[in-house]
Amino acid sequence: MTQQSSRLLLVAVTLVVGLVTARHFLVPKTFGQRGHYRAAAVDAIEKLPIRYAGREACAMCHAEIVATHSKARHQSVACEVCHGPAAAHTESPGEIKPPAPRTRGYCPLCHGYDPTRPTGFPQIDPVSHNPVKACISCHNPHAPEPPHVPEECGACHGQIARSKAVSRHAQLACVQCHITPEKHKVTPRLVHPEKPRTREFCGTCHAQDARSSTEILRIDMQSHNSRYLCWQCHYPHQPEGD
């Protein structure tokens, strides 16, 4: 055998011995007994404390709520999905109370707008949908109502609605300026409301000869920047003061 072969053989033997030794010390003893994993892990997992109680356990005390819930649209959402693991609560109901999500952060996990969610699944934009209000102040999570079209524009355009509510235009209904097709409420991103397209529209209240209350600010429609639409300079949801 040449010197090179013997040296290479030595390296190879060292590597193989190293691998066998490493396997001996590093591979868990029960590895491979039941499959490509450490069999003892199953026993270790078995010994972990049980944290979830299950819906049946909830029904024993909260029969009324469970009865409502089991017929409602949230019937496939188990109690502990929202209330968290409740095994400890079933053992000492008085001392350990499961939490209930009362903030706005929780419901949008499922109901926040996401184009990948199926069409028809109730979704809202958490930023603009009735800001500040807690979800449960309008919706009953145990028996949520089927989705319906928004009753007010403010349900989606909350920021604009709040600005308008404290402005001089507070008394004007949104549809007075925006012609809104009914379909906008159902498919808001496909069908858009219109904006006033002429100066004369604002002029019906603000022109010198308008038949409106004398308290309303007047403007000479001929001389006042006649090349622009009014809302290009004035923000109509919160027009500037006197």
Added chain:
Amino acid sequence: MDPLQEVLRQVTGYIYPNEVELHWGLLVVVYPYLTGLVAGAFILASLVRIFDVKEVQPTYRLALLTALAYLIVAPLALLAHLGHPLRSFEIFLTPNFHSAMAMFGFVYAWYLMVVLLLEIWLDYRKDMVLWAQKETGLRRWVHRLLTLGANDISPNALRFDRRASRFITLIGIPSAFLLHGYVGFIFGSVKANPWWSSVLIPVVFLFSAIVSGIALMLLIYFLSTLLRAKPVDMPCMDKLASFLFYALVVDFSLEMLDFIHRLYEAEESIHILSQLVFSRLFLSLIILQAFLGTVVPLVLLGSVSPALRRKGILALPEELRRLLYAGAAILIQIGIFSTRWNVVIGGQLFSKSLRGLTVYKMQLMGLEGLFTSAFLLLLPILLLLLLIYILPPWPESEQHVEAPAGD
């Protein structure tokens, strides 16, 4: 803004929720790119050893060291992507023979230990022994250590080295094919993904690997001679350019074959794939991969190199010719990187519902970010400089055994 929301705004059509964000990012693009360079550089080296192409001899050792430098860095991209690099040894300790991905560990180990290291060791052993005799200090000890104590440089021992090295190269060619064919196999065997699932993918990967490896060696050889202020061996450059041209022709033909095959089959995925190609991948596939990375280099190399006519279709002076070769090699690198990008990222941009497209938002910082990938692309160059320092591949560093007196 929440990155997910930002991506959601750019989603078109319908896609499943778990497809919005890509699971394989830039690091998984870098990985096949690097392994491709390894396989390509090695196959170039084997041209000298097995096919006795004398002209490219000056690149032989450089190609071996380049392959080693890139091979060491290639799995780092995967380790960084998986996020638990310290657990990687587990695949060697408890190998899962049913997992094609786990098998990579073995293909890689085989290629590193049995092919590359052994071939480099056998090729450099004589020089290391002679260097260690002349040198002092740390270099002497490093070279001594690297010989593993095998310091026999008798004619018989050297003959053994040559024969063994030739044999290793012979095993090395199928191994290099296996290394990169395997990477293509991983993608080609994902039958749920119509962009990947094709038996041609491993072969296309292999030839693109050869193209990228030869182009890289052409660049490294050219730059190394410039930096060392040595004359460029023009027959070597011409031969490299010719081989690059041939490999590019085969690679391009295979890709076209794959393309035509898909078009003719026109499976139900064809509409979304054509949308993908003409929207999300227009720049990286049509412009970078096909036009700048393939057609332009093909025209450049075909007209300038001696691949089609002995003096080239356009007889240009040497200085201009090698600059054009280098330019073509850079374009090819950009093209091959785009190929990897189009395969890895492109395959995840469309929905399995075949009804929508998402976008890839590249991170800048973090393990999956641009900086990590840039570092991993730079690291082999630094490693190569270190290897060159320890094992100079230049002809003038090569040692010759003096014939015994009176022989």
